[in-house]
Amino acid sequence: MQKFFLKFKKENFGQSLIEILVAIAIGVIIIGAAAAIIIPALRSNNAVNEAKIAANLGKELIENVTAFAGADWHNLEDLTATTPTSFYFLTTSTLGFQSSVGIEQIVVGTTTYSRWFFVESVCRSSNAIITSTIGNNYSDCGILDFDPSTKKISVSFNWTEGATSTISTYLTRFRSRSLNQTNWSGGATSSLVSTSSSVDYFSTSTNINFSSSTGEIDILGI
């Protein structure tokens, strides 16, 4: 074994320049190839993150608009319904969400994102299927087809290097109340305005029996 090492030592005095250059070249190729793979992947990952952030900002705006309409449907009705030329965004205040005309800019990290929404009115067919969207002029879809209690909300968003995306939803004037009357035994009265269901009178009657003990009404004489 010692003879073998002695022989090897005697016959190898060091690396030649060519060998070093070849080694460097191989290294450059390997590193270059790795970079060619890794850098686009890193870039793609960044774009995905930006898209995710933009989509989340869009979804957030949809939810905010839903809350904005839920607080008072008139908030939404006050906005100009267009297809689509009037853009709005929401700001917050002590009064809740407020609408502003224009496009909202949001900076996250080093990327600037934009988001906005627009409102459209809705036409329905006779069987209540939504058939088209219009602006504020209900006559565009016929007076009996116009649904003033539904609006189409579209939220658009983009960022510096991204394309514009739009997501939409329909909001309805879903809150409801009822006023009811269960008693008419008080008879006719004049010029009364009631804010409750507890009234037991009416304005005028013709041929009505309203004097039952339970307060109900039916036709007089039958």
Added chain:
Amino acid sequence: MNIYFQKNFKTWILFLIGIVFVVGLISAGLTGTPLSFGATNITSTDSGHWAWNDVIGWINFYETDSVMVKPKEIEGWASSSIGVISLNCNPISNPDGDNLCGIVPYKVLNNGSGTLSGWAWNDVIGWISFCGNSYDNGCATSSVQYGVPVLSRVPDEPPSDFWGLAWSDVIGWISFNCDDYGDCGVSDYRVTTDWFATSTFGEIDSVVFDTGVLRGAQFNSIGWRGSLPVVSTRVRFKLATSNCEGGSNPLACDSDDAWDFMGPSGSGVTGSFYDAPEYMDLGASKIYLANITNLIDHHNKRYFRYRIKLISDSTQNYTPRVEEVFVNYSP
């Protein structure tokens, strides 16, 4: 001018009454409408107010100006060669104004759809039976089914003709229509009335309700709870909405416009009503609900009133019963 007018005031009034009378005559003649005067709805035309009996001859149902066919009964009296034939025990059915109902509660009944029954009275021949084909409520002992139906010539439209036979134990059959004996063409007689079998109705306009929604509510539906005893009875609605307590629609509320009660066809359509179909069966009563379809007419309005119309069946024997009315809206 004033003095002239005052001096001739009575003359002018008489002149105007004459003008109205003449215009009425002319219009009636042009339209072919039979003229009826006073408290009778028996037609005045000569072939439209006679009945016949082989013993006493003609019976005139118009001459006394008192015979009134009503949905539940007939009132008044007819004239004949044997004197008055009273059709009802109440005071307006006897020439002397006596109320006989406390002594003998007789009357000729109408079941609402024109089938007569019950009894009439004459001081000479006694009771006259209208039977009604039911052998109760006024049928004399007889093996023959008889009765007097009053039938519209055109359904749901006046006039209506009396048909068939009434019975007297003393003078026999009384015929109300020449067709009863096949005499038409030889002697065209019948008793005809403007009454016809149709429904009646009652109506209520509610007070003004304030939703409290300052910028106006959207009205969604209107409905009621109660019962319909037979299919042909109905409950119908109209809805009036406004931004003013007084009913006018201009935002300034400075108009005296009346409340505009609307059905689904919108403003100015008298016959348009919301008809609420059954929504829920609660056993003793049901809930009926109609969606507001003309939404834009009731868009963002703060105040409302409803008009409810209860309609009977055509016999006027059954009425809807309403226990609750409700109006739903979105603030």
